[in-house]
Amino acid sequence: MFSWILLLVIAGGVVWLIGAYNGLVSLKNQTLNAFKQIDVQLKRRHDLIPNLVNAVKGAMEFERSTLEAVIQARNQAVKVNATGPEGIKQISQAENALSSALQRLMVVVEQYPQLKATGNIGQLQEELTSTENKVAFARQLYNDTATQYNTKQQQFPTNMVAGLAKAQPADLWEIEDQAEKAVPQVDLSMKPKV
Amino acid sequence: MSDDTSLNLFQQQEANRRRTVLLVIGFVAFFAWLGFGGDYIYYLSTRGAPGAAYHHVFPWFGIALTVVALLTAWYAYATGPEKVLWSTGARAVVDPTDPQEKQLVNVVEEMAIAAGIPRPRIWIVDDPDPNAFATGTDPLHAHVAVTRGLLALCSREELQAVVGHELGHVKNLDVRLMTMLAALVGAVALMHDGATRVLRGGANLGGGGGSRGGGKKGGAGPLLLILLVVWILSWILAPIITQILALAVSRKREYLADAMSAQFTRNPLALAGALQKIEGAGAPTAAIKRGAAHLCITDPLGRRLTAREGLFADALATHPPMAKRIAILRGMGYAQLKKEGGGVA
Numbered sequence: 001m002f003s004w005i006l007l008l009v010i011a012g013g014v015v016w017l018i019g020a021y022n023g024l025v026s027l028k029n030q031t032l033n034a035f036k037q038i039d040v041q042l043k044r045r046h047d048l049i050p051n052l053v054n055a056v057k058g059a060m061e062f063e064r065s066t067l068e069a070v071i072q073a074r075n076q077a078v079k080v081n082a083t084g085p086e087g088i089k090q091i092s093q094a095e096n097a098l099s100s101a102l103q104r105l106m107v108v109v110e111q112y113p114q115l116k117a118t119g120n121i122g123q124l125q126e127e128l129t130s131t132e133n134k135v136a137f138a139r140q141l142y143n144d145t146a147t148q149y150n151t152k153q154q155q156f157p158t159n160m161v162a163g164l165a166k167a168q169p170a171d172l173w174e175i176e177d178q179a180e181k182a183v184p185q186v187d188l189s190m191k192p193k194v
Numbered sequence: 195m196s197d198d199t200s201l202n203l204f205q206q207q208e209a210n211r212r213r214t215v216l217l218v219i220g221f222v223a224f225f226a227w228l229g230f231g232g233d234y235i236y237y238l239s240t241r242g243a244p245g246a247a248y249h250h251v252f253p254w255f256g257i258a259l260t261v262v263a264l265l266t267a268w269y270a271y272a273t274g275p276e277k278v279l280w281s282t283g284a285r286a287v288v289d290p291t292d293p294q295e296k297q298l299v300n301v302v303e304e305m306a307i308a309a310g311i312p313r314p315r316i317w318i319v320d321d322p323d324p325n326a327f328a329t330g331t332d333p334l335h336a337h338v339a340v341t342r343g344l345l346a347l348c349s350r351e352e353l354q355a356v357v358g359h360e361l362g363h364v365k366n367l368d369v370r371l372m373t374m375l376a377a378l379v380g381a382v383a384l385m386h387d388g389a390t391r392v393l394r395g396g397a398n399l400g401g402g403g404g405s406r407g408g409g410k411k412g413g414a415g416p417l418l419l420i421l422l423v424v425w426i427l428s429w430i431l432a433p434i435i436t437q438i439l440a441l442a443v444s445r446k447r448e449y450l451a452d453a454m455s456a457q458f459t460r461n462p463l464a465l466a467g468a469l470q471k472i473e474g475a476g477a478p479t480a481a482i483k484r485g486a487a488h489l490c491i492t493d494p495l496g497r498r499l500t501a502r503e504g505l506f507a508d509a510l511a512t513h514p515p516m517a518k519r520i521a522i523l524r525g526m527g528y529a530q531l532k533k534e535g536g537g538v539a
Contacts, residue, residue, distance in 0.1 A: 030310075034310065036308075037307060041307070077301050121453065123293065123296070124294065126296065126297055126300065127300075129300075129350070130297075130300035130301075130303070131305045131306060132302065133300075133354075134307050137304055137307045137308035138303070138307050140308060140460070141307065141308060141310050143307075143315070145310075
Protein backbone atom coordinates (compact mmCIF):
# COMPACT_ATOMS: atom_id res chain seq x y z
CA MET A 1 0.00 0.00 0.00
CA PHE A 2 2.69 2.44 1.08
CA SER A 3 4.86 1.64 -1.90
CA TRP A 4 1.92 2.33 -4.17
CA ILE A 5 1.44 5.78 -2.69
CA LEU A 6 5.15 6.45 -3.02
CA LEU A 7 5.06 5.36 -6.63
CA LEU A 8 2.09 7.61 -7.31
CA VAL A 9 3.80 10.59 -5.72
CA ILE A 10 6.96 9.97 -7.75
CA ALA A 11 4.97 9.57 -10.94
CA GLY A 12 3.12 12.83 -10.21
CA GLY A 13 6.44 14.55 -9.55
CA VAL A 14 7.87 13.35 -12.85
CA VAL A 15 4.81 14.49 -14.77
CA TRP A 16 5.02 17.91 -13.14
CA LEU A 17 8.76 18.10 -13.87
CA ILE A 18 8.22 17.39 -17.55
CA GLY A 19 5.42 19.95 -17.74
CA ALA A 20 7.39 22.68 -15.99
CA TYR A 21 10.51 22.00 -18.06
CA ASN A 22 8.61 22.07 -21.34
CA GLY A 23 6.70 25.17 -20.29
CA LEU A 24 9.95 27.02 -19.67
CA VAL A 25 11.50 25.87 -22.94
CA SER A 26 8.40 26.92 -24.84
CA LEU A 27 8.43 30.36 -23.20
CA LYS A 28 12.12 30.73 -23.96
CA ASN A 29 11.51 30.05 -27.63
CA GLN A 30 8.54 32.40 -27.67
CA THR A 31 10.76 35.10 -26.23
CA LEU A 32 13.41 34.48 -28.89
CA ASN A 33 10.77 34.54 -31.60
CA ALA A 34 9.30 37.78 -30.28
CA PHE A 35 12.78 39.27 -30.41
CA LYS A 36 13.16 38.19 -34.05
CA GLN A 37 9.95 40.06 -34.78
CA ILE A 38 11.44 43.28 -33.44
CA ASP A 39 14.47 42.70 -35.65
CA VAL A 40 12.30 42.28 -38.74
CA GLN A 41 10.45 45.51 -38.01
CA LEU A 42 13.65 47.43 -37.32
CA LYS A 43 15.01 46.35 -40.73
CA ARG A 44 11.86 47.67 -42.37
CA ARG A 45 12.26 50.92 -40.56
CA HIS A 46 15.88 51.32 -41.59
CA ASP A 47 14.94 50.70 -45.22
CA LEU A 48 12.13 53.23 -45.13
CA ILE A 49 14.04 56.18 -43.72
CA PRO A 50 16.20 57.01 -46.79
CA ASN A 51 13.00 57.21 -48.87
CA LEU A 52 11.39 59.52 -46.38
CA VAL A 53 14.37 61.80 -46.18
CA ASN A 54 14.65 61.99 -49.97
CA ALA A 55 11.00 62.89 -50.27
CA VAL A 56 11.15 65.82 -47.89
CA LYS A 57 14.69 66.98 -48.61
CA GLY A 58 13.81 69.43 -51.36
CA ALA A 59 11.09 71.22 -49.46
CA MET A 60 12.95 71.35 -46.20
CA GLU A 61 16.35 72.71 -47.16
CA PHE A 62 16.31 74.99 -44.12
CA GLU A 63 15.60 72.13 -41.71
CA ARG A 64 18.89 70.50 -42.56
CA SER A 65 19.89 69.71 -39.01
CA THR A 66 16.69 67.77 -38.32
CA LEU A 67 17.17 65.67 -41.43
CA GLU A 68 20.80 65.07 -40.70
CA ALA A 69 19.98 63.99 -37.18
CA VAL A 70 17.59 61.38 -38.58
CA ILE A 71 20.10 60.08 -41.12
CA GLN A 72 22.82 59.92 -38.52
CA ALA A 73 20.65 58.13 -36.00
CA ARG A 74 19.56 55.71 -38.71
CA ASN A 75 23.13 54.91 -39.75
CA GLN A 76 24.06 54.53 -36.13
CA ALA A 77 21.21 52.05 -35.65
CA VAL A 78 22.10 50.04 -38.75
CA LYS A 79 25.67 49.74 -37.52
CA VAL A 80 24.63 47.99 -34.34
CA ASN A 81 24.72 44.42 -35.51
CA ALA A 82 24.03 42.74 -32.24
CA THR A 83 21.73 39.77 -32.63
CA GLY A 84 19.70 38.04 -29.99
CA PRO A 85 18.27 39.33 -26.74
CA GLU A 86 21.78 39.66 -25.23
CA GLY A 87 22.47 42.75 -27.29
CA ILE A 88 19.15 44.33 -26.43
CA LYS A 89 20.64 47.19 -24.42
CA GLN A 90 22.82 48.25 -27.35
CA ILE A 91 20.06 47.93 -29.92
CA SER A 92 17.45 49.68 -27.85
CA GLN A 93 19.73 52.66 -27.20
CA ALA A 94 20.39 53.23 -30.90
CA GLU A 95 16.76 52.65 -31.85
CA ASN A 96 15.42 54.94 -29.16
CA ALA A 97 17.70 57.70 -30.44
CA LEU A 98 16.32 57.08 -33.93
CA SER A 99 12.76 57.19 -32.61
CA SER A 100 13.17 60.60 -31.07
CA ALA A 101 14.93 61.95 -34.19
CA LEU A 102 12.03 60.70 -36.29
CA GLN A 103 9.50 62.21 -33.93
CA ARG A 104 11.16 65.60 -34.26
CA LEU A 105 11.10 65.25 -38.03
CA MET A 106 7.41 64.40 -38.05
CA VAL A 107 6.63 67.41 -35.88
CA VAL A 108 8.53 69.58 -38.35
CA VAL A 109 6.74 68.03 -41.33
CA GLU A 110 3.42 68.83 -39.67
CA GLN A 111 4.42 72.50 -39.78
CA TYR A 112 4.67 72.54 -43.57
CA PRO A 113 1.16 72.23 -44.99
CA GLN A 114 2.44 72.51 -48.58
CA LEU A 115 4.57 69.44 -47.89
CA LYS A 116 1.63 67.46 -46.64
CA ALA A 117 -0.47 68.54 -49.60
CA THR A 118 1.63 66.51 -52.00
CA GLY A 119 0.15 63.03 -51.81
CA ASN A 120 3.53 61.40 -51.63
CA ILE A 121 4.25 62.70 -48.16
CA GLY A 122 0.84 61.65 -46.90
CA GLN A 123 1.60 58.10 -47.97
CA LEU A 124 5.07 58.19 -46.54
CA GLN A 125 3.69 59.55 -43.30
CA GLU A 126 1.24 56.66 -43.11
CA GLU A 127 4.07 54.23 -43.83
CA LEU A 128 6.19 55.80 -41.15
CA THR A 129 3.36 55.79 -38.60
CA SER A 130 2.75 52.14 -39.39
CA THR A 131 6.42 51.25 -39.15
CA GLU A 132 6.75 53.03 -35.83
CA ASN A 133 3.64 51.23 -34.57
CA LYS A 134 4.97 47.89 -35.76
CA VAL A 135 8.24 48.46 -33.94
CA ALA A 136 6.33 49.50 -30.83
CA PHE A 137 3.96 46.51 -30.95
CA ALA A 138 6.78 44.05 -31.62
CA ARG A 139 8.56 45.53 -28.61
CA GLN A 140 5.41 45.26 -26.55
CA LEU A 141 4.97 41.61 -27.48
CA TYR A 142 8.60 40.93 -26.67
CA ASN A 143 8.38 42.65 -23.30
CA ASP A 144 5.17 40.83 -22.42
CA THR A 145 6.58 37.45 -23.39
CA ALA A 146 9.91 38.10 -21.68
CA THR A 147 8.16 39.23 -18.49
CA GLN A 148 6.09 36.08 -18.51
CA TYR A 149 9.25 34.02 -19.03
CA ASN A 150 11.10 35.82 -16.25
CA THR A 151 8.20 35.50 -13.83
CA LYS A 152 7.93 31.78 -14.53
CA GLN A 153 11.63 31.35 -13.83
CA GLN A 154 11.43 33.09 -10.49
CA GLN A 155 8.16 31.67 -9.22
CA PHE A 156 8.09 28.74 -6.86
CA PRO A 157 8.11 25.86 -7.68
CA THR A 158 9.09 26.38 -11.32
CA ASN A 159 12.30 28.10 -10.20
CA MET A 160 13.65 24.69 -9.18
CA VAL A 161 13.59 23.56 -12.83
CA ALA A 162 14.94 26.84 -14.21
CA GLY A 163 18.56 25.69 -14.00
CA LEU A 164 17.72 22.40 -15.66
CA ALA A 165 16.01 24.17 -18.56
CA LYS A 166 18.96 26.60 -18.84
CA ALA A 167 16.57 29.48 -18.34
CA GLN A 168 18.18 32.90 -18.02
CA PRO A 169 16.29 36.07 -17.21
CA ALA A 170 15.66 37.94 -20.47
CA ASP A 171 16.39 41.66 -20.65
CA LEU A 172 13.40 43.87 -21.26
CA TRP A 173 13.36 46.58 -23.89
CA GLU A 174 13.52 49.77 -21.90
CA ILE A 175 11.74 52.74 -23.37
CA GLU A 176 14.01 55.70 -22.92
CA ASP A 177 12.05 58.18 -24.85
CA GLN A 178 12.70 61.83 -24.18
CA ALA A 179 9.05 62.58 -24.70
CA GLU A 180 8.02 60.02 -22.12
CA LYS A 181 10.68 60.93 -19.63
CA ALA A 182 10.12 64.66 -19.84
CA VAL A 183 8.04 66.37 -17.21
CA PRO A 184 4.53 66.74 -18.60
CA GLN A 185 3.72 70.32 -19.50
CA VAL A 186 0.33 71.62 -18.62
CA ASP A 187 -1.15 73.37 -21.59
CA LEU A 188 -4.37 75.20 -20.86
CA SER A 189 -4.71 76.88 -24.24
CA MET A 190 -7.13 74.15 -25.44
CA LYS A 191 -5.20 73.85 -28.68
CA PRO A 192 -5.13 70.42 -30.25
CA LYS A 193 -1.86 68.65 -29.65
CA VAL A 194 0.49 68.31 -32.60
CA MET B 195 -1.15 41.10 -15.97
CA SER B 196 0.29 39.28 -18.93
CA ASP B 197 0.41 36.05 -16.99
CA ASP B 198 -3.24 36.39 -16.12
CA THR B 199 -4.38 37.09 -19.66
CA SER B 200 -2.26 34.31 -21.08
CA LEU B 201 -3.86 31.84 -18.71
CA ASN B 202 -7.24 33.14 -19.76
CA LEU B 203 -6.22 32.85 -23.38
CA PHE B 204 -5.06 29.28 -22.96
CA GLN B 205 -8.29 28.30 -21.23
CA GLN B 206 -10.33 30.03 -23.88
CA GLN B 207 -8.45 28.28 -26.68
CA GLU B 208 -8.94 24.92 -24.98
CA ALA B 209 -12.61 25.65 -24.40
CA ASN B 210 -13.07 26.62 -28.04
CA ARG B 211 -11.33 23.50 -29.31
CA ARG B 212 -13.46 21.35 -27.02
CA ARG B 213 -16.68 23.13 -27.91
CA THR B 214 -16.00 22.81 -31.62
CA VAL B 215 -15.56 19.06 -31.20
CA LEU B 216 -18.71 18.88 -29.07
CA LEU B 217 -20.59 20.91 -31.64
CA VAL B 218 -19.62 18.50 -34.42
CA ILE B 219 -20.43 15.46 -32.28
CA GLY B 220 -23.77 16.98 -31.33
CA PHE B 221 -24.49 17.79 -34.94
CA VAL B 222 -23.74 14.27 -36.13
CA ALA B 223 -25.56 12.69 -33.17
CA PHE B 224 -28.62 14.77 -33.89
CA PHE B 225 -28.70 13.62 -37.49
CA ALA B 226 -28.06 10.05 -36.40
CA TRP B 227 -31.07 10.33 -34.11
CA LEU B 228 -33.18 11.70 -36.94
CA GLY B 229 -32.06 8.85 -39.20
CA PHE B 230 -32.03 5.88 -36.84
CA GLY B 231 -35.14 7.15 -35.05
CA GLY B 232 -36.91 7.18 -38.36
CA ASP B 233 -35.64 3.69 -39.08
CA TYR B 234 -36.88 2.43 -35.74
CA ILE B 235 -40.30 3.96 -36.21
CA TYR B 236 -40.49 2.49 -39.67
CA TYR B 237 -39.33 -0.86 -38.28
CA LEU B 238 -42.02 -0.83 -35.58
CA SER B 239 -44.72 0.10 -38.03
CA THR B 240 -43.78 -2.64 -40.55
CA ARG B 241 -43.01 -5.31 -37.99
CA GLY B 242 -46.52 -6.67 -37.82
CA ALA B 243 -47.07 -6.54 -41.56
CA PRO B 244 -47.83 -9.78 -43.41
CA GLY B 245 -44.87 -11.81 -44.73
CA ALA B 246 -45.05 -10.59 -48.28
CA ALA B 247 -45.15 -6.87 -47.35
CA TYR B 248 -42.02 -4.70 -46.86
CA HIS B 249 -40.21 -5.11 -43.55
CA HIS B 250 -37.86 -2.31 -42.64
CA VAL B 251 -34.94 -4.11 -41.00
CA PHE B 252 -31.73 -2.53 -42.23
CA PRO B 253 -31.33 1.10 -40.94
CA TRP B 254 -30.77 2.77 -44.30
CA PHE B 255 -31.97 6.20 -43.21
CA GLY B 256 -29.76 6.25 -40.15
CA ILE B 257 -26.63 5.30 -42.04
CA ALA B 258 -27.37 7.68 -44.87
CA LEU B 259 -28.10 10.67 -42.60
CA THR B 260 -25.07 10.00 -40.41
CA VAL B 261 -22.84 9.89 -43.47
CA VAL B 262 -24.45 13.07 -44.78
CA ALA B 263 -23.90 14.78 -41.41
CA LEU B 264 -20.25 13.71 -41.30
CA LEU B 265 -19.68 14.95 -44.82
CA THR B 266 -21.46 18.21 -44.03
CA ALA B 267 -19.35 18.77 -40.93
CA TRP B 268 -16.17 18.07 -42.87
CA TYR B 269 -17.29 20.33 -45.70
CA ALA B 270 -18.23 23.06 -43.21
CA TYR B 271 -14.81 22.88 -41.59
CA ALA B 272 -13.01 22.92 -44.92
CA THR B 273 -14.98 25.68 -46.60
CA GLY B 274 -16.76 27.50 -43.74
CA PRO B 275 -14.63 30.67 -43.84
CA GLU B 276 -15.02 30.95 -47.62
CA LYS B 277 -18.76 30.47 -47.36
CA VAL B 278 -19.10 33.12 -44.68
CA LEU B 279 -17.06 35.61 -46.70
CA TRP B 280 -18.95 34.73 -49.85
CA SER B 281 -22.29 35.28 -48.14
CA THR B 282 -21.31 38.84 -47.21
CA GLY B 283 -19.96 39.66 -50.67
CA ALA B 284 -16.55 40.59 -49.27
CA ARG B 285 -13.65 41.12 -51.65
CA ALA B 286 -10.03 40.42 -50.79
CA VAL B 287 -7.58 43.29 -50.43
CA VAL B 288 -4.55 41.98 -52.27
CA ASP B 289 -2.75 44.98 -53.68
CA PRO B 290 -4.15 48.06 -51.97
CA THR B 291 -4.06 51.23 -54.03
CA ASP B 292 -6.17 53.84 -52.30
CA PRO B 293 -4.84 55.27 -49.03
CA GLN B 294 -7.76 53.99 -46.95
CA GLU B 295 -7.12 50.39 -47.95
CA LYS B 296 -3.41 50.81 -47.50
CA GLN B 297 -4.06 52.07 -44.01
CA LEU B 298 -6.28 49.09 -43.26
CA VAL B 299 -3.55 46.70 -44.38
CA ASN B 300 -1.02 48.53 -42.22
CA VAL B 301 -3.31 48.48 -39.21
CA VAL B 302 -3.99 44.76 -39.58
CA GLU B 303 -0.26 44.08 -39.88
CA GLU B 304 0.39 46.12 -36.74
CA MET B 305 -2.24 44.28 -34.75
CA ALA B 306 -1.02 40.90 -35.99
CA ILE B 307 2.39 41.80 -34.61
CA ALA B 308 0.89 42.92 -31.30
CA ALA B 309 -1.12 39.70 -31.07
CA GLY B 310 1.85 37.59 -32.12
CA ILE B 311 -0.06 35.79 -34.89
CA PRO B 312 0.54 35.62 -38.65
CA ARG B 313 -1.10 38.34 -40.72
CA PRO B 314 -4.62 37.23 -41.62
CA ARG B 315 -6.11 37.78 -45.06
CA ILE B 316 -7.92 41.09 -45.33
CA TRP B 317 -11.35 41.65 -46.85
CA ILE B 318 -13.58 44.64 -47.45
CA VAL B 319 -17.36 44.49 -47.52
CA ASP B 320 -18.88 47.24 -49.64
CA ASP B 321 -21.50 48.31 -47.16
CA PRO B 322 -21.98 51.83 -45.78
CA ASP B 323 -22.79 50.57 -42.28
CA PRO B 324 -19.78 50.26 -39.95
CA ASN B 325 -19.11 46.68 -38.92
CA ALA B 326 -16.33 44.10 -38.86
CA PHE B 327 -15.95 40.38 -38.44
CA ALA B 328 -13.33 37.66 -38.37
CA THR B 329 -13.54 34.10 -39.61
CA GLY B 330 -11.23 31.15 -40.15
CA THR B 331 -10.26 27.91 -38.50
CA ASP B 332 -7.04 28.92 -36.72
CA PRO B 333 -4.55 31.82 -36.71
CA LEU B 334 -2.80 30.37 -39.78
CA HIS B 335 -6.02 30.34 -41.79
CA ALA B 336 -7.75 33.48 -40.61
CA HIS B 337 -9.63 36.29 -42.32
CA VAL B 338 -10.56 39.75 -41.12
CA ALA B 339 -13.25 41.72 -42.91
CA VAL B 340 -14.38 45.30 -42.36
CA THR B 341 -17.07 47.31 -44.09
CA ARG B 342 -16.40 50.45 -46.12
CA GLY B 343 -18.52 52.30 -43.59
CA LEU B 344 -16.10 51.41 -40.82
CA LEU B 345 -13.13 52.68 -42.83
CA ALA B 346 -14.91 55.96 -43.48
CA LEU B 347 -16.15 56.44 -39.93
CA CYS B 348 -13.24 55.50 -37.70
CA SER B 349 -9.96 57.22 -37.01
CA ARG B 350 -6.75 55.26 -37.38
CA GLU B 351 -6.62 54.43 -33.69
CA GLU B 352 -10.24 53.35 -33.59
CA LEU B 353 -9.78 51.14 -36.65
CA GLN B 354 -6.79 49.63 -34.93
CA ALA B 355 -8.86 48.88 -31.84
CA VAL B 356 -11.62 47.23 -33.89
CA VAL B 357 -9.08 45.12 -35.79
CA GLY B 358 -7.52 44.26 -32.41
CA HIS B 359 -10.90 43.01 -31.23
CA GLU B 360 -11.22 40.81 -34.31
CA LEU B 361 -7.71 39.44 -33.95
CA GLY B 362 -8.59 38.68 -30.34
CA HIS B 363 -11.30 36.39 -31.70
CA VAL B 364 -8.75 34.84 -34.05
CA LYS B 365 -6.13 34.33 -31.38
CA ASN B 366 -8.37 32.64 -28.84
CA LEU B 367 -9.90 30.43 -31.56
CA ASP B 368 -13.37 31.92 -31.25
CA VAL B 369 -13.35 32.03 -35.03
CA ARG B 370 -13.14 28.27 -35.30
CA LEU B 371 -16.21 27.64 -33.17
CA MET B 372 -18.18 30.54 -34.57
CA THR B 373 -17.41 29.81 -38.21
CA MET B 374 -18.24 26.16 -37.73
CA LEU B 375 -21.48 27.17 -36.10
CA ALA B 376 -22.33 29.55 -38.92
CA ALA B 377 -21.64 26.84 -41.51
CA LEU B 378 -23.65 24.21 -39.63
CA VAL B 379 -26.55 26.57 -38.95
CA GLY B 380 -26.62 27.22 -42.68
CA ALA B 381 -26.49 23.51 -43.44
CA VAL B 382 -29.30 22.69 -41.01
CA ALA B 383 -31.49 25.44 -42.42
CA LEU B 384 -30.88 24.16 -45.93
CA MET B 385 -31.49 20.51 -45.05
CA HIS B 386 -34.51 21.39 -42.99
CA ASP B 387 -36.11 23.16 -45.93
CA GLY B 388 -35.35 20.21 -48.19
CA ALA B 389 -36.47 17.62 -45.66
CA THR B 390 -39.72 19.40 -44.89
CA ARG B 391 -40.59 19.21 -48.56
CA VAL B 392 -39.73 15.50 -48.69
CA LEU B 393 -41.58 14.78 -45.44
CA ARG B 394 -44.68 16.55 -46.62
CA GLY B 395 -44.68 14.37 -49.74
CA GLY B 396 -43.85 11.28 -47.65
CA ALA B 397 -46.58 11.90 -45.08
CA ASN B 398 -49.28 11.24 -47.64
CA LEU B 399 -47.73 7.93 -48.66
CA GLY B 400 -47.14 6.95 -45.03
CA GLY B 401 -50.71 7.73 -44.13
CA GLY B 402 -51.92 5.44 -46.89
CA GLY B 403 -49.65 2.62 -45.75
CA GLY B 404 -50.66 3.03 -42.14
CA SER B 405 -54.33 2.63 -42.74
CA ARG B 406 -53.71 -0.54 -44.68
CA GLY B 407 -51.75 -2.32 -41.95
CA GLY B 408 -53.46 -0.45 -39.12
CA GLY B 409 -55.22 -3.32 -37.42
CA LYS B 410 -52.17 -5.48 -36.82
CA LYS B 411 -49.64 -3.20 -35.14
CA GLY B 412 -51.73 -2.31 -32.11
CA GLY B 413 -49.12 -3.53 -29.58
CA ALA B 414 -46.51 -0.99 -30.53
CA GLY B 415 -49.06 1.83 -30.62
CA PRO B 416 -48.20 4.17 -27.66
CA LEU B 417 -44.44 3.79 -28.01
CA LEU B 418 -44.66 4.36 -31.72
CA LEU B 419 -46.79 7.44 -31.20
CA ILE B 420 -44.43 9.00 -28.63
CA LEU B 421 -41.41 8.27 -30.79
CA LEU B 422 -43.11 9.72 -33.79
CA VAL B 423 -44.06 12.92 -31.97
CA VAL B 424 -40.56 13.42 -30.54
CA TRP B 425 -39.04 12.65 -33.91
CA ILE B 426 -41.22 15.09 -35.81
CA LEU B 427 -40.62 17.73 -33.13
CA SER B 428 -36.87 17.26 -33.61
CA TRP B 429 -37.23 17.97 -37.28
CA ILE B 430 -39.29 21.08 -36.64
CA LEU B 431 -37.07 22.37 -33.85
CA ALA B 432 -33.71 21.75 -35.53
CA PRO B 433 -33.27 25.24 -36.99
CA ILE B 434 -34.49 26.91 -33.80
CA ILE B 435 -32.10 24.91 -31.65
CA THR B 436 -29.14 25.77 -33.84
CA GLN B 437 -30.13 29.44 -33.78
CA ILE B 438 -30.26 29.51 -29.98
CA LEU B 439 -26.90 27.76 -29.90
CA ALA B 440 -25.47 30.45 -32.15
CA LEU B 441 -26.79 33.15 -29.86
CA ALA B 442 -25.67 31.61 -26.60
CA VAL B 443 -22.18 30.95 -27.82
CA SER B 444 -21.23 34.45 -28.90
CA ARG B 445 -22.04 36.93 -26.16
CA LYS B 446 -19.53 36.30 -23.38
CA ARG B 447 -16.63 36.20 -25.76
CA GLU B 448 -17.29 39.74 -26.96
CA TYR B 449 -16.18 41.07 -23.58
CA LEU B 450 -13.06 38.95 -23.75
CA ALA B 451 -12.23 40.11 -27.29
CA ASP B 452 -12.72 43.72 -26.14
CA ALA B 453 -10.24 43.11 -23.34
CA MET B 454 -7.78 41.52 -25.76
CA SER B 455 -8.05 44.50 -28.07
CA ALA B 456 -7.20 46.73 -25.13
CA GLN B 457 -4.25 44.49 -24.33
CA PHE B 458 -2.94 44.70 -27.91
CA THR B 459 -3.41 48.44 -28.41
CA ARG B 460 -2.91 49.50 -24.77
CA ASN B 461 -5.59 51.98 -25.62
CA PRO B 462 -9.04 50.85 -24.40
CA LEU B 463 -10.52 54.29 -24.97
CA ALA B 464 -9.99 53.91 -28.73
CA LEU B 465 -12.23 50.84 -28.82
CA ALA B 466 -14.77 52.62 -26.61
CA GLY B 467 -14.77 55.49 -29.11
CA ALA B 468 -15.15 53.11 -32.04
CA LEU B 469 -18.03 51.24 -30.41
CA GLN B 470 -19.72 54.53 -29.64
CA LYS B 471 -19.45 55.60 -33.27
CA ILE B 472 -20.65 52.22 -34.54
CA GLU B 473 -23.57 52.32 -32.11
CA GLY B 474 -24.37 55.84 -33.26
CA ALA B 475 -24.53 54.72 -36.87
CA GLY B 476 -27.11 52.17 -35.83
CA ALA B 477 -28.39 51.14 -39.23
CA PRO B 478 -28.45 47.44 -40.00
CA THR B 479 -25.59 46.09 -42.10
CA ALA B 480 -27.46 44.96 -45.18
CA ALA B 481 -24.67 42.82 -46.59
CA ILE B 482 -24.46 40.58 -43.54
CA LYS B 483 -27.16 37.97 -43.23
CA ARG B 484 -28.56 36.28 -40.17
CA GLY B 485 -26.25 33.27 -40.45
CA ALA B 486 -23.08 35.29 -39.91
CA ALA B 487 -24.51 37.79 -37.40
CA HIS B 488 -22.79 36.27 -34.38
CA LEU B 489 -19.38 36.76 -36.02
CA CYS B 490 -19.60 40.55 -36.13
CA ILE B 491 -18.28 43.14 -33.70
CA THR B 492 -21.77 44.56 -33.35
CA ASP B 493 -25.11 43.00 -34.19
CA PRO B 494 -25.50 43.64 -37.94
CA LEU B 495 -29.25 43.12 -37.80
CA GLY B 496 -29.75 46.23 -35.71
CA ARG B 497 -31.89 44.41 -33.18
CA ARG B 498 -32.79 46.54 -30.21
CA LEU B 499 -32.30 43.55 -27.93
CA THR B 500 -28.62 44.40 -27.84
CA ALA B 501 -29.51 47.56 -25.99
CA ARG B 502 -30.28 45.94 -22.68
CA GLU B 503 -29.44 42.99 -20.55
CA GLY B 504 -31.98 40.73 -18.95
CA LEU B 505 -33.41 37.27 -19.17
CA PHE B 506 -35.12 37.80 -22.50
CA ALA B 507 -32.30 39.73 -24.10
CA ASP B 508 -29.75 37.31 -22.67
CA ALA B 509 -31.49 34.44 -24.37
CA LEU B 510 -32.00 36.07 -27.74
CA ALA B 511 -29.36 38.71 -28.46
CA THR B 512 -26.11 37.73 -30.16
CA HIS B 513 -24.20 40.59 -28.59
CA PRO B 514 -23.89 42.07 -25.11
CA PRO B 515 -25.32 45.54 -24.59
CA MET B 516 -23.13 48.16 -26.19
CA ALA B 517 -23.42 50.55 -23.25
CA LYS B 518 -22.00 47.94 -20.92
CA ARG B 519 -19.10 47.14 -23.25
CA ILE B 520 -18.26 50.83 -23.56
CA ALA B 521 -18.49 51.31 -19.80
CA ILE B 522 -16.08 48.43 -19.16
CA LEU B 523 -13.58 49.80 -21.69
CA ARG B 524 -13.82 53.29 -20.21
CA GLY B 525 -13.13 51.79 -16.81
CA MET B 526 -9.98 50.16 -18.19
CA GLY B 527 -8.93 53.45 -19.77
CA TYR B 528 -9.35 55.41 -16.55
CA ALA B 529 -7.53 52.79 -14.54
CA GLN B 530 -4.66 53.09 -17.01
CA LEU B 531 -4.63 56.89 -16.83
CA LYS B 532 -4.70 56.78 -13.07
CA LYS B 533 -1.79 54.39 -12.98
CA GLU B 534 0.27 56.52 -15.33
CA GLY B 535 -0.70 59.70 -13.50
CA GLY B 536 0.23 58.07 -10.22
CA GLY B 537 3.67 57.26 -11.60
CA VAL B 538 4.35 60.88 -12.44
CA ALA B 539 2.98 62.45 -9.30
